[in-house]
Amino acid sequence: MNNFNEKELLDILKDLLNIYSPTKNEKNVANHIVKFLEKLGAEIYLDNSFDKYDGNAPTIFAKIKGTLEGEGVTFSAHMDVVEPNEGLKIIHEGNIIKTDGTTTLGGDDKAGIAAILYSVKYIIENNIDHEDIYLVFTPGEEKGMLGARNINWEEVYKHINPAKNTIVVDNAGKAEYVAYQAPTCTNYLLKVKGRTAHAGLAPEEGINAIKIISEIVTNMKSGRIDELTTANVSEINSKFPTNVVPDMATAYGEIRSHSYEKVEELLKEYEKIGNTISKKYGGSFEIEAEKQYPLLNTKDDLKFAKEFIEVYKTVGVEASLQVIGGGSDANFFAGEGFNSIIIGVGMQKVHTTDEYLEVEELLKTTKALIEYLSQEA
Numbered sequence: 001m002n003n004f005n006e007k008e009l010l011d012i013l014k015d016l017l018n019i020y021s022p023t024k025n026e027k028n029v030a031n032h033i034v035k036f037l038e039k040l041g042a043e044i045y046l047d048n049s050f051d052k053y054d055g056n057a058p059t060i061f062a063k064i065k066g067t068l069e070g071e072g073v074t075f076s077a078h079m080d081v082v083e084p085n086e087g088l089k090i091i092h093e094g095n096i097i098k099t100d101g102t103t104t105l106g107g108d109d110k111a112g113i114a115a116i117l118y119s120v121k122y123i124i125e126n127n128i129d130h131e132d133i134y135l136v137f138t139p140g141e142e143k144g145m146l147g148a149r150n151i152n153w154e155e156v157y158k159h160i161n162p163a164k165n166t167i168v169v170d171n172a173g174k175a176e177y178v179a180y181q182a183p184t185c186t187n188y189l190l191k192v193k194g195r196t197a198h199a200g201l202a203p204e205e206g207i208n209a210i211k212i213i214s215e216i217v218t219n220m221k222s223g224r225i226d227e228l229t230t231a232n233v234s235e236i237n238s239k240f241p242t243n244v245v246p247d248m249a250t251a252y253g254e255i256r257s258h259s260y261e262k263v264e265e266l267l268k269e270y271e272k273i274g275n276t277i278s279k280k281y282g283g284s285f286e287i288e289a290e291k292q293y294p295l296l297n298t299k300d301d302l303k304f305a306k307e308f309i310e311v312y313k314t315v316g317v318e319a320s321l322q323v324i325g326g327g328s329d330a331n332f333f334a335g336e337g338f339n340s341i342i343i344g345v346g347m348q349k350v351h352t353t354d355e356y357l358e359v360e361e362l363l364k365t366t367k368a369l370i371e372y373l374s375q376e377a
Helices: 006-017 027-039 107-125 153-159 209-219 260-281 303-314 330-336 358-377
Strands: 045-047 057-063 071-080 091-093 097-100 133-138 165-171 177-180 184-192 223-226 229-237 248-257 282-294 322-323 337-344 356-358
Touching: 006 107, 006 260, 027 057, 027 107, 027 133, 045 153, 045 330, 071 107, 071 303, 071 330, 071 358, 091 153, 091 330, 097 153, 107 133, 107 322, 107 356, 107 358, 133 223, 165 229, 165 330, 165 358, 177 303, 184 209, 184 260, 209 248, 223 260, 248 260, 248 337, 282 330, 282 358, 303 322, 303 337, 303 358, 337 358, 356 358
Parallel strands: 071 133, 071 165, 165 337, 177 322
Antiparallel strands: 045 057, 057 133, 091 097, 097 356, 177 337, 184 248, 184 282, 223 229, 229 248
């Protein structure tokens, strides 16, 4: 690949890493990205929906007008990093970029941003014909995809209409997978009502809500339900003095599945178990459920995903299709009708102070992005 400048790519990455940008405080890195894009002549629209979750940075939408007809492509990555990240010291040793072990690196997902920014810069500076290129950089991904979740799409479409085929550069691990499917997630809250009584004087007059909810949770399916579905109980709450029979208890958890129908089926099963056991003891039960993010799946029978696997081959990567178990911005893009895939840039041990980045993997994916844009011609 003529004129590919590894040093420039890494300089872009290190500039991004050195800007402290934890969730809800990404303003400085957002300003840095906007200035970078303005120098490239990008059309920019800022979605300022961060007031909905007490943040301070917009979701950045940008368009690089193409020289060719076509639908174009959208690239996306997120701007926030996992704590602890303040006071980052970058250590670059050969193929590895890491920290001194006291902070996270922030390669998740600034390596993704760097790959995108350099790819677009390369295409423009080398006068390579291309279709329209759209960019979306989100805040708040690490704490519930806050940026993507709260985008005001109605307003966005008045300014920029991104291409539906979207490459989200935010997969952990090597540049060897093209993820095309991820589960929907629904959180649930179980509520049990018993009857209070003095635990020492008249315990038989009480109905212990903790005992009821414990039996309910014990009888609920959890863990790996099937190849499509997982479920987990993460909290049980009830706080009473030791001399009081508790009359209230709650349990909180989640269901993830690659099938909306399976989620509904499991919730109905939980409700039946809860009602049956509560009535047995003379208590009452209710369940509340809230969908956290939609299902990510292919909208073109894997055509786009398979195209990118072929692009990877041109840069020496034998990639394969991947189904993942976690949510990301791509889930919310899918809910808006985008056809998203997720690719990696060599991020390892993410969300820990042992996080590091494999430079060779970053180079492979960056070259693949450039190759994809070049092949549009």
